[in-house]
Amino acid sequence: MIRNYFKIAFRNLWRHRSFAMLNIGGLAIGMTAGFLIFLYVSFELEYDDFHTKGNRIYRVITDVKTPTETMTVSNTSWAFAPHLEREFPEIESAVRINYLSMLVQHGEKKYNEDQSFAADSAFFKIFDFKLLKGNKNTCLQAPFSLVLSETAAQKYFGDQDPMGKTLKILEEGYPVRITGIMEDIPENSHIKGNMVLSMTTFTQSIDKDDDPDNEWGNFVPSAYVLLRKGTIASALEKKFSGFIDKKVGQSLSIDQMSYSLFLEPLDKIHLWSDRGSNDKGNINNIYVFSVIAVFILLIACINFVNLTTARSVERAREVGIRKVIGAKRSQLVMQFVGESLIISILAFFITLVSTRLSLPYFNQLAGKNMDTHFTFSVSHIFTLLCVALFIGILSGIYPAFILSAYRASRVLKGKFSGSSRGILLRKGLVISQFVIAIGLIIGTIVVHHQMHFMQSRDIGFNKNQVLVMNTGVNHAQKAFKQNLESIPGIASVSLTSAFPGWSNNIAYSQIENNNGDFQKANIGIYFVDFKFIRQFELKIIAGRPFSEKFATDTTQAIILNEKAVKSLGYNKPENVIGKRFEQWGREGEVIGVIKDFNFTSLQNEISPLSLRIEPSRTNFMAALINSEDIPATIKKIEDKWDVFLPQKPFTYFFLDEYFDRQYRSEIRFGRLFLSFSILAIFISCLGLLGLVSYSTLQRKREIGIRKVVGASVTGIVNLLSLQFVKLVAIAFLIASPLIGLVMHYWLNNFAYRISMEWWVFAAGGIIALFIALVTVSFQAVKAAMANPVKSLKTE
Structure with missing residues (x-):
């Protein structure tokens, strides 16, 4: 009997090859996307778990209070x-x-x-x-x-x-x-x-x-x-x-001051810690991708159900004949669930192949290096197989019970029609699909809008065409700098101990506050030269910049940013000019205030910063290039480097590229979000196509009659499309507030962020509606242009 079930199943799949390919392909795409996300999430969650003593290893972290x-x-x-x-x-x-x-x-x-x-x-x-x-x-x-x-x-x-x-x-x-x-x-x-x-x-x-x-x-x-x-x-x-x-x-x-020490578990550092580098993971992103994986698999299941029930009319007579010759309902259920399992197992094998082929591209997209040993481990393959079997059973149960419930006498008399509850269920499933799809579209727009905002916002300094070199502090640094300034195509050269995007030192400082007292604080510090402020286009809003005209600027002067001034209690920046300071072995007075600039990622608020002239601590050299032939200019810089710094290999980077590296994890998140959103929308369209097919099949005689009495192709297409426009509209009303809450929570991770305006939601709805209309119109036009004689000749 089992052998007979398999024989019938494969014959049925072969007879309806287009349907089978659509069903298996949609399921395989969904499973591949879900499996890749599962691998990514597993890889992130397994950070540092290979240490046998990991549950006893802790990182010591510190709170420093002033x-x-x-x-x-x-x-x-x-x-x-x-x-x-x-x-x-x-x-x-x-x-x-x-x-x-x-x-x-x-x-x-x-x-x-x-x-x-x-x-x-x-x-x-x-x-x-x-x-x-x-x-x-x-x-x-x-x-x-x-x-x-x-x-x-x-x-x-x-x-x-x-x-x-x-x-x-x-x-x-x-x-x-x-x-x-x-x-x-x-x-x-x-x-x-x-x-x-x-x-x-x-x-x-x-x-x-x-x-x-x-x-x-x-x-x-x-x-x-x-x-x-x-x-x-x-x-x-x-x-x-x-x-x-x-x-x-x-x-x-x-x-x-006071110190507070805490113990941070090793397995929490990568995803849960709020301290450390920008390369660490984000548990919120893991939650988002996990939800997307579930949504994609859910859409694939819905798609499977819709495509199967779309063919219920064709298989109704088969059920009727099998019941007449003695088939029990349980046997029919087993057959249809078995066919569903065959489809899911075929999709499982396709998923393995597609995962292997897409893994290098996915690694590049995600910025990871998951090898085939990790990807195709026994545990991962077994998990994928269990998911495939679960999807097969879950997706096949509803169509199996619906198809096996047809009454043989009514079906063989040609009186079969779908139930209103079945139609409502299928519409509900499509609404669910488009709630997810619209949510992902809106989410994608928000993510990319935030990324664009972070990369294009005025961050308060010039980062373009700035080439940075780590010369180290040495006796040849000054001569090398002077020779670079003579190269055509180099507008300016400055020295610094740090630059925007680089981790700067924190200096214990005492600065006279608004009450005349020395206020103690830990303040960021840049050691710079006289050209730094002008070259990076920092704005002086009070006092003056460093100047070689004042000999004391190299020994007794400091410049603060706005944030530092506010922390001292001054309402106006000019009020801090001339105030005393003590910092890391230097005493003097404040000579200027610069406008706040983002010297760290926009995920962090601007913190207090101080600038001092101290050439003995400036190990970085920044050259502002104004040449159109940048490679030639770099070659000239390298030639000078080989003369003055032969003990070090010549390495460099451009500041704008380095600064933007801070957003690598967010950019990768945005790319992954976009990629999986496109896949989810594509699978949703397959499900919608299934429902359109079912609807036009149910109404083919109605369409034939309408054409006979003079209905136009446009009128019929509008008739068939209107009901699906309503479904998308309902999905939009449900999705908008839900995704709004989710993305508001995600945006809270950034100190400087966009606001979600009405057009973001409108754009998501319009895009979803356009996609739905294109999908529906494909089948609707085909039905509207069919010869009405073929649909009416049996009447």
């Missing part, structure tokens, strides 16, 4: 990690990680290694980054020890064994010994790097005069602790305040 503000940072001071390990028996081990941009030399070749970091010796004991060669307990113990990833080892040593060999690092050319080779760090790790330098290289050798292990105020490294089994993190956190009071309580009290 009378003015509270800074929430993802790192700690140099001293916290080693002292926490010694003071608290609940902590089994601690490690600091300090990310580096390191100059590395091997023979005559030099590289800037941005993907590198220094770590304490416990790094490989806490984290499960697999060592292929070397001892995890000792490889980072001695100063000038270095562990390479497989990729880095191949880059520098080819097929040779790197163990025991040396490389030179930093501009000073310190020799470091290769003490270990590790597997490449997995893509879904928030800790990334190809080189791990021993932390003792800095704490015991290079920076030994400063004793970083007892530096409590310099917040640079990230700190992680491994708690002993049974330790409750929240209980340990409560003990930290006493520890801080004991170590630095007196000095913090004098400075009117």
Whole structure:
């Protein structure tokens, strides 16, 4: 019997090949989109879960409070990690990680290694980054020890064994010994790097005069602790305040500051943390994509039901004949559910193939590197198969029960007609599809409008045609700058310690406030030269800019932004001019105020910032290019670089491209949102096409009569289209308030954001209506132009 069911099912699919291809294709597209989203979500949720001790690993994060503000940072001071390990028996081990941009030399070749970091010796004991060669307990113990990833080892040593060999690092050319080779760090790790330098290289050798292990105020490294089994993190956190009071309580009290330490679980860092880099994930985006995946699969199921019921008239006589010769309803239900399962299994295999083919493009779109091993793991394939079977059963049950319920006597007499409840259900399903489709269209418009706003908004400074180079602080920097200024096509060259988009230093400052008192605060600081303000087109709104005419500008002057002035209690920026300040070893007065500019992403509010002239700390050089032949100008810059800075490889980037990298995750989110929205709309159109087919089939005699009595093609098309326009209108009324709430919540992630105006919703409705009319018109025109004789000859 089962064999007979399969034979009938395949014969039926082959007889109606167009219908079968439409049904299987729509389901496969939906499953492929859903599977890709499932892989993306799984990849994000599995960040850092490969560490066997992960449930005991925590990142130490800090709140730094002053009378003015509270800074929430993802790192700690140099001293916290080693002292926490010694003071608290609940902590089994601690490690600091300090990310580096390191100059590395091997023979005559030099590289800037941005993907590198220094770590304490416990790094490989806490984290499960697999060592292929070397001892995890000792490889980072001695100063000038270095562990390479497989990729880095191949880059520098080819097929040779790197163990025991040396490389030179930093501009000073310190020799470091290769003490270990590790597997490449997995893509879904928030800790990334190809080189791990021993932390003792800095704490015991290079920076030994400063004793970083007892530096409590310099917040640079990230700190992680491994708690002993049974330790409750929240209980340990409560003990930290006493520890801080004991170590630095007196000095913090004098400075009117306080530290608060918290333990952040390792598995929460990537998606849930509100601290850290712009490259981290966003759990809200994961929720959005998960919902989209469910919606796409739901649309595919609805599409399946509509296309199946659209053919119910054709199969009604088959059911009648089978019932006459003795078929039971349960047997018919099994047959139709079985056909549904065959379609879903065929879609399953097509999904595997299409996923394999589309994976490289999806990785590029999502900015991920999900390999085939991850994608086609047994667990993922099994999950996809279960989803396919579930969709097959779920989608097949309703048509199976409807078709098997036809009365043989009525069907064989030609009196079959669909029930009003069935028609209402199908219309309800189409409304559901277009609620989702309209919501996705409006959501896509909002996302891209916000991205455009972020990239085109006046951010208060010039970022165009600015080429940035990391020269480092050295004796040749001044001569190199002077020679660049003589190159035709370069309008200006300035020096700075940071630039918009780059993480700037935070300086403990005391500035005279509106009451005449010294107000203590942590304020961002840029060390710049005299040309910085003019070159970046920052606007002076009070006082004056730095000037070489005033000798004291290099020793006793500071410029603040508007935000800093407001935090000091001044209502007018001019009132802060001449006020005293103390900051990082310098005393003097405020000489100017610049208009606020967005030196970080628009996701963050502008924070207080100060500018000081201090050439000894300006390691970046920014050249403003006004040449039309940019490649030729860059070549001239490189030639000068080779003369004055031969010890460093020439690297550069353009500021506008670098600044816009802050929005990479949002841009990728927008692209993914758009791509899956298009797929969802396409599948919705297939479902609508199914309902149109069903409707025209039910009304073909009515259409024939109307044509005989003189109805025009346009009139018939309007007749068939009107009911679907109503469905789209209902869907629009339902979708608009729902998606409005969702996108309002999403926009709250941005400090500077658009407002959702009425035209956004109107545009979404118009686009959806246009798509629906195109879909409906295709089948309606076909029905209206059919020969009425064929539809009336049986009457």
